[in-house]
Amino acid sequence: MDKILVTGGLGFIGSHTVVELQEAGYNVVIIDDLSNSSEKVLGGITAITGKKPIFEKIDLKEKTDVEAFFKKHNDVKGVIHFAASKAVGESVKEPLLYYENNIGTLVYLLKELKKLPGASFIFSSSCTVYGQADELPITESAPVKQAESPYGNTKQIGEEIIRDTCKVVPTLKAIALRYFNPIGAHASTEIGELPIGVPQNLVPFITQTGIGLREELSVFGDDYPTPDGTCIRDYIHVVDLAKAHVVALQRLLQNNNKESYETFNLGTGKGSSVLEVVQSFERVSGEKLNYKIVGKREGDIISAYADTNKANDELGWKTKLSLDEAMLSAWKWEQKVRAKE
Ligand code: UD1
Secondary structure (H helix, E strand, O other), X not given: OOXXXXXXXXXXXXXXXXXXXXXXXXXXXXXXXXXXXXXXXXXXXXXXXXXXXXXEEOOOOOHHHHHHHHHXXXXXXXXXXXXXXXXXXXXXXXXXXXXXXXXXXXXXXXXXXXXXXXXXXXEEEEHHHHOOOXXXXXXXXXXXXXXXXXXXXXXXXXXHHHHHHHHHOOOEEEEEEEEOEEEOOOOOOOOOOOOOOOOOOHHHHHHHHHOOOOOOEEEEOOOOOOOOOOOEEOXXXXXXXXXXXXXXXXXXXXXXXXXXXXXXXXXXXXXXXXXXXXXXXXXXXXOOOOEEEEOOOOOOOOEXXXXXXXXXXXXXXXXXXXXXXXXXXXXXXXXHHHHHO
């Protein structure tokens, strides 16, 4: 079976994708610099799949290390590139760090892929490229808006770099997957999200509040023009998202792609408000969540959810898991992580 490189394969989405790849029979090599992950995740992946993936601790900013990796693993057929920094606020304070981490490393990888006889490349992009879309649900042809943050800009620029490279490198095929809001954890509770410090994202903040690690959730604004006044997002179970990566990779490996560079939205197609996510948590956990309404968070968009037709029709992929299932898995994971501490 083909050898697939997963960069950032010990991170949240990366680790779930490694599991799905191994379960589909692929040989996985992980590159991770452990800057926002732990080597312990390898144990979780091995416990689920019965197979330990190869792990190379490499910082992709080290160009010579990237070159050496591809000399050693010159039989790599596909690359799923997760490794990147993703904290919006930090990116505003440290733009160069983000351009170096997210853009510099992408260029080094593509330079190596150019040398291979053939390569399939999957890029972690984000619905952040659409900003506040004029029409909902958001289709892939919605205009890419001026980025709100250096982080968002790295996703836009990253997509452009890949598109331009595919135009001139006939052996390279690529898909950019634009994620909506990935949440949840593997049903085995062997792997899940491990935010470092105070979580910035809604769901880990909710589960940490539920377990008593945080006093209360601050809901950022309740007077948005939405039915209950709180912002709306498309929360997708990370296992559904991980499976989409396998399907997208297979599309490229089997030459079923229509163009050398394609983009797909990955979401459920359903929008949920912040309060609906809180209610879902309360329903599946049986716990009451402490929360208060506070002022709006700067830069938040009001509402974003995916038009899933392109991914459904072209990839033959659909989400299967509900918001409640995702919240339950996130809650079980949180309980397991804290029980270990
Ligand atoms: C955020 C980023 C997005 C990035 C994604 C990556 C912003 C504006 N957007 O997405 O660019 O791709 O993370 O992970 O930073 N909320 C609360 N209280 C909290 C946390 C969140 O009310 O403590 C609300 C937010 O206002 C939002 C929703 O929950 O309405 C989801 O927030 P979050 O999980 O941060 O995701 P995004 O804002 O969609």
